[in-house]
Amino acid sequence: MDEEQLPGSLKEAIDAFRRYLEGERARSEHTVRAYLADVRSLLAFAVQEGVSQLGQLQLGTLRRWLGAQSEAGMARSTLARRAATARSFTQWAMREELIAVDPAIRLQAPKREKSLPGVLQQQQISRMVTSLDDAAADGGAMAVRNRAIVELLYATGIRVGELADLDIDDLDPDRRTLRVLGKGNKERTVPFGVPAAVAVDDWLRRGRPAVVTGKSGPALFLGVRGNRIDPRQVRSVVEELLHALGDTSATGPHALRHSAATHLLDGGADLRAVQEILGHSSLATTQIYTHVSVDRLRKSYQQAHPRA
Template identity: 80%
Template sequence: MSSQQIPAGLAAAAQRFGRYLEAERGRSAHTVRAYLSDVRSLLEHAAFEGVEDPAGLELGTLRRWLGSQSEAGMSRATLARRSATARAFTAWAVREELIQTDPALRLKAPKREKSLPGVLHQQQVLRLVEGAESAAAEGGPMPLRNRAMVELLYATGIRVGELAGLDVDDLDPDRRTLRVLGKGNKERTVPYGLPAALAVDDWLRRGRPALATGSSGPALFLGVRGRRVDQRQVRSVVHDLLAALGDTAATGPHALRHSAATHLLDGGADLRAVQEILGHSSLATTQIYTHVSVERLRQSYQQAHPRA
């Protein structure tokens, strides 16, 4: 189906929904754009069927929309996400009295494919940080920054967006803890170890002053022009370091988050403590890492036990 002009009634509802997500739910601009992209796809389909305003949305419309997405080759994970977005939109519309009865209450979507996150072995992480250290030893502010970012990502398991949003005063060097603003503007405190502390201190002493300008503000990590580093730059740095390993399919910062969580559990950390460190709202989200750890334990058992 070609792009469809959305009627004014539907377009206005989408705009109000976006403002609600940002102002009342505290969603980031990136998350709001993702929600609205899905909502626009739904509303374009609804307009194609002749729907003029939210009150005209029906369960059949939602099902046919998801069906068209499936026929277009969307993955089950994408369909599940779009179904969740539709339910969030129609539930909001009911609360705003734009719809009398929620048409998405009986909407079902394919379950997400269950997949375990990619995890680096501890020796791979060691080689990764050694690569960053070697580059930093050659001098220049950027390698110092890159080393500090990688050490901190692995030490804390924070998300790439959380790293990019850090300010200098979010660090507590004496206690080696970090104040992080996570999803939904929820604040948490995360510890980090000595290697990360040394790398960050080196960046603050020798790297950041060389890049800082009047527009740098309090940002902990800076780009080449002195502005706050963005997520794309962080991903590029980690991607290049992972590619240099040559023996992993992992491609971005989330691999360091996955690895940090798994290595904590492998080392005996409590599941709820790992949940707090990662900033997961649900323990079920953290539990996927126990599957990774159990699988690694099973492999070790089969390799080592004489009667395995």
């Protein structure tokens, strides 16, 4: 069911929830889209069950909504996220006095599957960077840009949205640090190494000037038409490079973030330092990378020790 087919009061609730997420909660554009997609799914299901007002939502409807998706084969991690969205939505509706009773207060979802993120080996990173170096040496501005993007993503572990939002002034080339505005508008400073510094400097000297226009503004990375780069363009660049490797199951730009965190820990970095670099609000989120490192260590041990 399309949102336009929802009763007017439900559409108004969705719009108000969006303003709350964008304003008071300062959620990213990507997060807002995900939240609203989940809420639309819930309300469309509820309407099919005869609900026309938000106050008519009941726990049974929420459970049947999740159950229908589970039967359709939806992953437990997605179900858990949708249940969390439903709870956030009804809690907000209670505060706004749109409903008198919170129907999701006892809503439970299946526990998330424990999965380790895709991580590239260091030699795979080297192969990727070598291909980018070759392309930048012989290619145009976009090849120079792509090398700078990948070097910076891997060097800093920042998110794609954070990279797309970077301005030139966010760079401190002398200290080799980056000012990043993360989730919840929390600012952090992230260091980067010499290879990333060289690649970004090359982009600023001979790549960016070739595509900059009057509408480019202070954006660090630009698209082919001179606008600030879109996160989707970054994802496309990285996806193509990962596919070209041919020997990895890692997908998407987050693979570079996962790899940066894992390689830092493999190299002896402190867990709290990695937490700060990645911009995680909870240390528990960062700890998954210790599992990745231990898993890699175990595999190395089994391959190398004669009595493994």
